[in-house]
Each structure stands twice: as C-alpha cells, then as structure tokens.
Amino acid sequence: MEVINMNFDQVNxxxxxxxxxxxxxxNVYHNPDVIPMWIADMDFQSPQPVIDAIKKQAATGIYGYTTEPNMTAIPQIIATWLQQQNHWTINPDNLGYSxxxxxxxxxxxxxLTxxxxxxxTQTPLYGHFKIAVENSKRxxxxxxxxxxxxxxSFDWDNLEKQISDNQVKMVILCNPHNPTGRVWTNEELKRFAQICQQHQVIILSDDIHSDLILPGNTYQPLAKIYPEYQxxxxTFKSPSKTFNLAGLQFAYYYTTNPDYQKQMQSAAAYASNPDLPTAFALPALTAAYQDSQDWLHELLAYLADNLQWLTEEIETQTPAQVTRSQATYxxxxxxxxxxxxxxxxxxxxDAGGIGVQxxxxxxxxxxxxxxxxxxxxxxRELLETGVIRLIKVLQQLEKD
Incomplete structure (x- = not known):
C-alpha cells in the first residue's frame, strides 16, 4: 500500500x-496564543494505511461493541510485530488487553498487591505512575x-535499600524512560531484574515508547533479556505513542504467568470490562503494525533532526542543558x-506563549x-516558534 502522508512538515x-x-x-494555560508542547501526543497525522482502515470501519455506519482481541487475528499480529521490532518471540496466548x-x-x-x-519507581517519573499507585491506596x-x-543512571545501592526497608511488593520500570529518554542497557536491565528477583518483587515494565528509539540506540524488553524471572x-505496550493513536484507547500486556493473567482479567471484569477496545482500535493497530513501517522509519529520522536542532538552539543561546535523549519525542x-x-x-x-511541563x-x-x-x-515550523519563545523566556529570567 502506498504511503502518501509522510510530510511531517505539514502544520495540521x-x-x-x-x-x-x-x-x-x-484550561491549563492563561495565554490564548500558547503553543502547547506538554501532553505526549504528536502533531503529525497517523500513517495513511491507518487513516484508510479507520475510514473503512467508519463507513460501516455501525459502532457497536467490539469483539475481544483474542477472538481475532490481533494476538498474532502483535506477536509478529514484536518479533520484527525486538526479535522477541512470544506466545500470543499470553497477551492481555486494556x-x-x-x-x-x-x-x-x-x-496483584x-x-x-x-x-x-524511579524519579523523575511519569506522573500517571503516581496517580495509579496512590488512587489504588498503595x-x-x-x-x-x-x-x-x-x-x-540507576542508584543501585539505594534501590536495593529502599526495596528492603519498605518491603516493596512491586516496581514500575519505564523502558525507555520518560521523561529522560534513557534506553536502559542489557546490563542495567539484568541487574535491575536480579535485584527484584532477590527480593521477590513483581516488575511492571512500561514500554510504551519502545518503538520510538532514536537512530543509533537499541532497546530490549526486560522479559527477553532476563527470562530467568519472566x-x-x-510488559505493557501500545501502538498509541508510535502511530499517534492515543485517542483510540488500546494497549496490551504480556506475561508468562497464568495466575497474573487470571487475576488481572478478574480485576478488569470487576471494573466493567475496561479491556474492550473501541470499534476503531483493532483495524488501526492492524494497519499500523502491518503496513506502516516506512512511515515509522521516516518519523524517527524527523524526530532525531528536531531534537538535534532544538538542542543546538537552546544550548548555544542559554546555559540550559538538554538531556541527550535516546528515545521518545x-x-x-x-x-x-x-x-x-x-x-x-x-x-x-505561560506569558511567553509556550506550554510545557x-x-x-x-x-x-x-x-x-x-x-x-x-x-x-x-x-519544524511550530517547533521553531516554540523554541524561540522558550529561549526568549529563559534569557529574560536569567537577567531578572
């Protein structure tokens, strides 16, 4: 299928x-002219195959309940994607959905707790980790x-001490890490898993950014790297960040532990089946994972150029330091x-017209x-405007 919407310079x-x-x-910023660069979704259109799949689904005119993913080809499509992207062989029967x-x-x-x-979890943290933990009264x-x-990098001694001192039952790992953009090495992942294994701590690995690995870096799933504790x-993944599909509300998780699967499925049923996808999620995932690899390749090159440009602009005009991100946008x-x-x-x-966190x-x-x-x-046009505004604000604050 021909991909026709790979113009990432297009302002939508x-x-x-x-x-x-x-x-x-x-509702967040006071300046009506603010350029929002806060929430983690992209200002690019999704790949054309995804758009076409959603249009085809919409054309049916019926938007009833969607079938469970495990009753479709979706598990195998996901397994094939993980094999292609990460050389990770999984059993599709061990997938769950949310x-x-x-x-x-x-x-x-x-x-499970x-x-x-x-x-x-590690700080700086993705804010919703805190919400998920504290709303669950943990x-x-x-x-x-x-x-x-x-x-x-990890503070290994402190990690192990905190686990032991607090009788920690579970850890949330972000791989690659949001917000720092670190892609953990195989050695780091193994050491992390070994510490958790020693203390019998359950690991939740949020790998939602794992397809957004910038050129020159390599990501590996923890469960693949350290099968002794799998x-x-x-492991939690989704096409949402990669292909700009967050609004379709679909993700999946993988574990070889059947008890974990049963307990999570029971919790999902108790919570009124939040694991059922929207009518557009499954065709979108299929088109993304089967027909959009070229789009993703071009996206990663564009993101790398954007990061290089903003780093040079900010660091040459202010004392600010931009972390050398290895992944994410x-x-x-x-x-x-x-x-x-x-x-x-x-x-x-806010007054300067740039919305960040x-x-x-x-x-x-x-x-x-x-x-x-x-x-x-x-x-790039929006990025340049936003970064120029950011630099102007930083320069003014430095003078004050």
Missing part, C-alpha cells in the same frame, strides 16, 4: 478537534535516578541555573533542580 489544525493537547491547553497502558498498570496494581503495599516509594554529565514481569531540559521558583518559571513560560509533574521538588519537559513531535 488541531483546534476544534477535541484535542486535549490543543483545546485542553486553554484501554491504555495506564489502565493496564492500574489493573495489575489492584490485582494489597492496600498499603509499597510500590517503587504507598509510592520514589527512587531517584543519578544525573551525571547530563545522563541518567514469570514475575508484566520528549526533551528533558535542565534549567537549574535559573534563580527563580518553579511557579515563577511556569508563569513566565515542569518538576511537579514528574515527582520532583525544587531541591532536585529545575527542569522542563518539551514535546518536539511537531512540524
């Missing part, structure tokens, strides 16, 4: 499309990553040199420094 009008990123920005990765994490937390149990333990020479690892910018509070930074950015969204207080997460999955 998203106002009035029920976009949380654009329409919803008016409305999104966060929904799946919530199911696992409620199904008890109220009051301690769950650990205790969140923050395990800070070490930042050295602009790169992030029965206690649940999210840049993590250290502006700790500024002598202002986080609230003052946010107010200035800062420390508190990622479990960091100002003692850890001052950071900005900026979404660069946007046409």
């Amino acid at each position: 009008q998203r106002y009035g499309t029920y976009s949380m990123k654009w329409d919803g920005a008016q 409305a999104g990765v966060v929904n799946g994490l919530g199911l696992a937390i409620r199904a 008890q109220k009051g149990d301690a769950i650990i 205790q969140l333990i923050s395990n800070p990553l070490i930042k050295k020479d602009g790169a992030y 029965d206690h690892i649940i 999210l840049s993590w910018i250290d502006v700790s040199y500024l002598r202002c509070s986080e609230d003052e930074l946010l107010t200035a950015l 800062t420390n508190r969204e990622f479990g960091l207080d100002e003692q850890a420094g001052l950071f900005i997460r900026l979404n660069f999955a946007t046409p």
